[in-house]
Amino acid sequence: MTLGYAYMNRDVFDDFYSDIVKSLAMRFIDEYTSFVFNDNPASLYEEYINQKTLLRSLYEKSDEPEKRLLDRHKVCACMTAAIIKVRLISSDLDSDDGFKLSAATRINEQLAFMSTWELFKGFIILHREDKDKNYELPPTFHNISFLDTMTRSLFLANQINALSTPLLANIFFLLEKYCESPE
Secondary structure, eight states: OOOOEEOOOHHHHHHHIIIIIHHHHHHHHHHOTTEEEOOOHHHHHHHHHHHHHHHHHHTTOOSSHHHHOEEHHHHHHHHHHHHHHHTOEEEOOOSOGGGHHHHHTTHHHHHHHHHHHHHHHHHHHHTOSOTTOOOOOOOOSSSSOHHHHHHHHHHHHHHTTOOOHHHHHHHHHHHHHHHHSOO
């Protein structure tokens, strides 16, 4: 199995941002009209670079060009954390009538995971022979879906200041292994 090192320069990021992140955010905004999208690719890219730098130093990556790259699991983990931290979607909800605010607070975590799941599938397809395989999230019997469970977990981790990019990278690795398993 190839690790599939991922390269996210500014051009690749700009495509990812406009095609995936912004597109998903606009779908959310259309569905939930009390939200606004804070179109801020520069801040998101800067936070991604910060997350990547922290992860590279954690893994003691050298400055040699061939040892500088992170694998796709870590790139997606850094991007997930960056989207959560930048908070691209905000709302003007100020009360919790009907529990709208309770569900709304997780919208950035949902945007983060859905965006990076699309990015991750792109990385997998790029490095695989089976390009037509349908990559889906695992079924779950907890909460509504895997996406809901993941969104709740990301929200809680962010709230208690425990968002971990190495843990997120491991989750993406396990999702890839799940997708490789026979139907």
